[in-house]
Amino acid sequence: DADVTQTPRNRITKTGKRIMLECSQTKGHDRMYWYRQDPGLGLQLIYYSFDVKDINKGEISDGYSVSRQAQAKFSLSLESAIPNQTALYFCATSETGPTDTQYFGPGTRLTVL
């Protein structure tokens, strides 16, 4: 079984709809992250969480919110989706430590019409 899973893997929605993307991990890591990837661009950090009670904004948090329901679960919400939020979304986890090597999920492809 995969260590980091994301649901759904693909989603098509309409402008203005609320969308939730979910991430679960079995690696036992405290730290979790949400990234967005656009074609031809690198990964941009949306939000990150160092433990259940810790939530931090990343580079591009506007239009997004997150919830850390448990050590193993970190969800990303788009309160009112817009077309320029069409992208690949990745969840990642890392151990608490000096290196923060991150392990990524398979991604969610989101299309906002």
Place this chain on the structure above:
Amino acid sequence: GESVGLHLPTLSVQEGDNSIINCAYSNSASDYFIWYKQESGKGPQFIIDIRSNMDKRQGQRVTVLLNKTVKHLSLQIAATQPGDSAVYFCAENSGGGSNYKLTFGKGTLLTVNP
């Protein structure tokens, strides 16, 4: 090497050749660097890392070189195989400790021709 813009830098090699993928990083205070491989339709996969107190690190068929003087990182893949075809990202950890910040490059597309 990697650069800003909508079009990924590309590298095309013949199967069996060695590949060198370059990355220029931005922050001289960065103390940790990672190379990731992303195959089509999948999430980035950790390949190899290096700390700033090292200038070379070897893995299985891969070597990472770090030149802090010119803020340059490279990934060398020996005897490149078709399965190595992917986008390769470098990432730098410029925050340190609780001031976490992992910044990713734009990626380089490696194509291996049989």
